[in-house]
Amino acid sequence: MDLAARPLAAVLVSLLAAALLPLAGRRPAVREAITFAAAGLKLALVASMLPAVLDGQAIESARLPLAAGLTLGFRADALGLLFALTASSLWLLTSLYSVGYLRAAAPSRQTAYYVSFAVCLSATVGIAFAANLLTFFVCYEVLTLATYPLVVHAQTEEARSAGRRYLVYTLGAGQVLFVAIVWTETVAPGVDFTPGGFLAGRAEAGVLATAFALFIVGCGVKAAIMPLHGWLPAAMVAPTPVSALLHAVAVVKAGAFGVVRIVGYVFGVDVLRATGADTVLVVAAAATILIASMRALGEDHLKRLLAYSTIGQLSYIVLGAALGSVAALTGAMFHIAGHGFMKITMFFCAGALHTQAHRDGVHGLDGLGRQMPVTMTAFAVGACGLAGVPLLAGFIAKWNLGVGALTAGDEIIVGVLVVSGLLNVAYFFPIIYDAFFKAPTPETAGAREAPWPMALPLGVTAAVALVLGVAPSLGFRFFALARLAAESVVAGSGGLP
Amino acid sequence: MSEHLPVLIVVVPLSAAFVVPLLGRRSSGAAHIVTLGALAATLVAASVALARVLRTADGVWRYELGGWAPPWGIEYVLDPLSGGMSVLVAGLALAAAIYAGPYLRTADPDRIGLFDSLYLLLVAGLLGIVVTGDLFNLYVFLEISAIAAYALLSTGGDRAAVATFRYLLVGTVAASCYLLGIGYLYALTGTLNMADLSVRLAAADESTATAVGVGLIVIGLAIKAAVFPFHGWLPDAYTYAPPPVTGFVAAVMTKVSAYALYRVLYFVLGAEPAAASALVFLGWAGVAAIVAGSWLALAQSDVRRMLAYSSVGQMGYIIFGFSLGSPIAIVGALFHVLNHALMKGCLFLVTGGIRWRTGVSSVAGFAGLGRRLPLSATAFALAAVSMVGLPPTAGFFSKWYLLLGAFEAEAWVGVAALVGSSWLSAIYFFRVLERLFVGADETTPAPERRDLPFGMLAPALALAVVVLLLGLFHQPVVTHLLERALPPTVS
Numbered sequence A: 001m002d003l004a005a006r007p008l009a010a011v012l013v014s015l016l017a018a019a020l021l022p023l024a025g026r027r028p029a030v031r032e033a034i035t036f037a038a039a040g041l042k043l044a045l046v047a048s049m050l051p052a053v054l055d056g057q058a059i060e061s062a063r064l065p066l067a068a069g070l071t072l073g074f075r076a077d078a079l080g081l082l083f084a085l086t087a088s089s090l091w092l093l094t095s096l097y098s099v100g101y102l103r104a105a106a107p108s109r110q111t112a113y114y115v116s117f118a119v120c121l122s123a124t125v126g127i128a129f130a131a132n133l134l135t136f137f138v139c140y141e142v143l144t145l146a147t148y149p150l151v152v153h154a155q156t157e158e159a160r161s162a163g164r165r166y167l168v169y170t171l172g173a174g175q176v177l178f179v180a181i182v183w184t185e186t187v188a189p190g191v192d193f194t195p196g197g198f199l200a201g202r203a204e205a206g207v208l209a210t211a212f213a214l215f216i217v218g219c220g221v222k223a224a225i226m227p228l229h230g231w232l233p234a235a236m237v238a239p240t241p242v243s244a245l246l247h248a249v250a251v252v253k254a255g256a257f258g259v260v261r262i263v264g265y266v267f268g269v270d271v272l273r274a275t276g277a278d279t280v281l282v283v284a285a286a287a288t289i290l291i292a293s294m295r296a297l298g299e300d301h302l303k304r305l306l307a308y309s310t311i312g313q314l315s316y317i318v319l320g321a322a323l324g325s326v327a328a329l330t331g332a333m334f335h336i337a338g339h340g341f342m343k344i345t346m347f348f349c350a351g352a353l354h355t356q357a358h359r360d361g362v363h364g365l366d367g368l369g370r371q372m373p374v375t376m377t378a379f380a381v382g383a384c385g386l387a388g389v390p391l392l393a394g395f396i397a398k399w400n401l402g403v404g405a406l407t408a409g410d411e412i413i414v415g416v417l418v419v420s421g422l423l424n425v426a427y428f429f430p431i432i433y434d435a436f437f438k439a440p441t442p443e444t445a446g447a448r449e450a451p452w453p454m455a456l457p458l459g460v461t462a463a464v465a466l467v468l469g470v471a472p473s474l475g476f477r478f479f480a481l482a483r484l485a486a487e488s489v490v491a492g493s494g495g496l497p
Numbered sequence B: 001m002s003e004h005l006p007v008l009i010v011v012v013p014l015s016a017a018f019v020v021p022l023l024g025r026r027s028s029g030a031a032h033i034v035t036l037g038a039l040a041a042t043l044v045a046a047s048v049a050l051a052r053v054l055r056t057a058d059g060v061w062r063y064e065l066g067g068w069a070p071p072w073g074i075e076y077v078l079d080p081l082s083g084g085m086s087v088l089v090a091g092l093a094l095a096a097a098i099y100a101g102p103y104l105r106t107a108d109p110d111r112i113g114l115f116d117s118l119y120l121l122l123v124a125g126l127l128g129i130v131v132t133g134d135l136f137n138l139y140v141f142l143e144i145s146a147i148a149a150y151a152l153l154s155t156g157g158d159r160a161a162v163a164t165f166r167y168l169l170v171g172t173v174a175a176s177c178y179l180l181g182i183g184y185l186y187a188l189t190g191t192l193n194m195a196d197l198s199v200r201l202a203a204a205d206e207s208t209a210t211a212v213g214v215g216l217i218v219i220g221l222a223i224k225a226a227v228f229p230f231h232g233w234l235p236d237a238y239t240y241a242p243p244p245v246t247g248f249v250a251a252v253m254t255k256v257s258a259y260a261l262y263r264v265l266y267f268v269l270g271a272e273p274a275a276a277s278a279l280v281f282l283g284w285a286g287v288a289a290i291v292a293g294s295w296l297a298l299a300q301s302d303v304r305r306m307l308a309y310s311s312v313g314q315m316g317y318i319i320f321g322f323s324l325g326s327p328i329a330i331v332g333a334l335f336h337v338l339n340h341a342l343m344k345g346c347l348f349l350v351t352g353g354i355r356w357r358t359g360v361s362s363v364a365g366f367a368g369l370g371r372r373l374p375l376s377a378t379a380f381a382l383a384a385v386s387m388v389g390l391p392p393t394a395g396f397f398s399k400w401y402l403l404l405g406a407f408e409a410e411a412w413v414g415v416a417a418l419v420g421s422s423w424l425s426a427i428y429f430f431r432v433l434e435r436l437f438v439g440a441d442e443t444t445p446a447p448e449r450r451d452l453p454f455g456m457l458a459p460a461l462a463l464a465v466v467v468l469l470l471g472l473f474h475q476p477v478v479t480h481l482l483e484r485a486l487p488p489t490v491s
Helices: A002-023 A030-049 A052-056 A076-107 A108-130 A133-152 A157-187 A203-218 A231-237 A240-267 A269-273 A277-297 A302-323 A326-357 A374-389 A393-407 A411-435 A450-468 A478-493 B001-027 B029-056 B080-106 B109-131 B135-156 B157-191 B194-203 B210-222 B232-239 B241-266 B273-298 B301-323 B327-359 B374-388 B394-408 B412-438 B453-473 B474-485
Strands: B063-066 B076-080
Touching: A002 A108, A002 A157, A002 B394, A030 A076, A030 A108, A030 B080, A052 A076, A052 A203, A076 A108, A076 A240, A076 A326, A076 A478, A076 B241, A108 A326, A133 A157, A133 A240, A133 B157, A133 B273, A133 B394, A157 A203, A157 B394, A157 B412, A203 A240, A203 A277, A231 A240, A231 A269, A231 A302, A231 A326, A240 A269, A240 A326, A240 A478, A269 A478, A277 A374, A277 A411, A302 A326, A302 A411, A302 B029, A326 A374, A326 A450, A326 A478, A374 A393, A374 A450, A393 A411, A393 A450, A393 B210, A393 B232, A393 B273, A478 B194, A478 B241, B001 B029, B001 B063, B001 B076, B001 B109, B029 B063, B029 B080, B029 B109, B029 B474, B063 B474, B076 B080, B076 B109, B080 B241, B080 B327, B080 B453, B080 B474, B109 B210, B109 B241, B135 B157, B135 B232, B135 B241, B135 B273, B157 B194, B157 B210, B157 B232, B194 B241, B194 B394, B210 B273, B232 B241, B232 B301, B241 B273, B241 B301, B273 B301, B273 B412, B301 B327, B301 B394, B301 B412, B327 B374, B327 B394, B327 B453, B327 B474, B374 B394, B374 B412, B374 B453, B394 B453
Parallel strands: none
Antiparallel strands: B063 B076
């Protein structure tokens, strides 16, 4: 296929699958075949763009013209490709995991489940490849809508109320983002995302700061920056594969990715420095990191604990964007991929504990390390990674963020990172200790290892978290992409090296 | 034949309206088929005429009725604006008439002929308002459409009769205001032809009489368009009417009055200071309508009333867009005329169909119906998402252009109203959607799946699909039609 058509094709392939899935009716084999074919094809399409993008090219598909000089269009640059690669490779693994999980949990309405999932993936890759703010927003809202059926999938009163809360937060923020984007359109009509931003000098500092605040509220809900995070722990009522892919990767990362796009490709680091908005964002992110980690410490429910951990980890990305140096931006962008693989491992493990040991809490996991060695080992790897232990993916991000903070003269941020790492250890290690060093109780003695469709994906993601920590540029070259994107942003805005 | 297309757009449904009741006494089926045939022919005539108008360089097709040259004779004017409106009216008329088929078969068959006759009369009246180039002729068609609408709306039962009587009183006041207003302008200029009047008014001195005339015309048409605070007749009239009538009336009737308001204010009175003041007034009325309509819609427990109040708010979007007066805002308002007609038509058709099939119309009663009527519910969901203004549906893009216009004009109150109304409409529409799709609990066995009959389902689904496609592929409509429908003073 022509290189230029690939960003568009990568977006549309899962939409096509969503259209075909209802035709499969009640035949699970056909449904799964369609999902796997689409996920595999999507990953192949996205990965095939890697060499050209690493060469410094941006691959652009044909635009759809709208009125008044507006267009909808997709373009794969380094940052977008990094996010798209993360999302599409994790979709493939989550699809495999879903097969095992849904068969074990046997809920109904599986067609609706797979359709919504496929649309979500289209929207996520659309967000990654969006060439301008309008396209970004269209995909962003489609993602909101397509996630809603997944949140309310259980159809219980709890699910309904979580769904309501989810919509109030995300649609409310969507309108704020909408206003910000329309404002941008009036001061800079028809401008695409530009490394280093395009708003410098187009409005007064006060106006720019207001617009930036609107943008951050708009994206901050999905990125769960406190106090805009309230929907995320509630949304954990969704089936585990949904929490895994959407609430650890696609939806929340769309928000964090949005923050990076807006800081780096709409405003530019220098504009934010001039308005002082970067300091506000740094403080908000640092506060979120600390408060979320402390909140996780007091959480009994494993998936909700992971949700609070996600809230904290996402703010690493926001923090890196706000610090704005090459090192900090590299760390932030790399964390999009690194945190994705680590957190999805944890959610996969939580789901395996749910179906195999019927455990949803953080207590009573005694001795499961022996009963479910693969699951609990993967869990331990993910936990260490999130805590920032060297040789794991989380360390790379944290190191770069720390370097960035020191370059910017924010020594206190290094302190925040260290404390956050310690808090991660504090809330994850009791679980690991119980599982590996305590004798099995009667409740846990009967638990068996997860079936291979669940064990394989979580093993793979844990291994990737390990590999990324040792050789961050191996395979999909996540680190190289992050570095490339960070350098282009800083070069574009002429800021700190 | 083809040179008579502008008049055929009106004459075909009008003459069919006289044939159908006679035919209906013999065979009600034949009467409905003739109705559908006449409406299809009208749609073809309107589409061909519009295509021809768009091909010409100046984009205006003037037709002298009976060969009498204006300003003495009546002329019909087809330009991209009136051509586009006539295609919209004829298209929705056909869709609602197809939908009416299964509904009428279960009603009293003796009255099908009468129903169809009144319906054709209503369509003819609305199309006449759209194509005429004469202010008095517009009044005549306004009354034809209104009287036909009163009769049709009142057939929904006792409460419908009461609601319609109120509408009749208010509507008569509106028509009288309009008539009085053109009386002033006629006395001042001696002409009723729109083009001629605009030239003569520009030459005449500014006077209080002009201002009074303009004011009366604007108030009359604003009542007809249900612009807040003149919307009081609308919710009851829409709620109790028979489903096919509401589907059509709610979709186009207020929009045609908004068209007349736009035509008069920008094309006839474009240079008048009184028109400029009227636009300022309408701008604030529009903002108030956006807020009040959405707020009141939130308080309704009947889906039909909720949709009716939402219409009040959505008319506010359109009027607000017109009042801003910049090209992008007017394009947004015109696009919203089109979008709102499609999506509100779809919503009322589905809601009416659900009531017809299950007897419920309350928000609470919709619980779990998504499993019984999955395709109807899907059509409802698509149109509702567009009403909220979420991408990639058409409703998002008209709101995008309106908001751009509001930003350009620095109309911050309007920006706040648009955003606030989106929030409110998200709440009241998702409240219904949640009931439709998530309401049923797992313990009860799934009810039998029994969707609406094809004749009722197809028009609703078609409208929903158009709403979706028009969102992504609206560029040709905007550049070839709406941007050419801007008044000369603006473009």
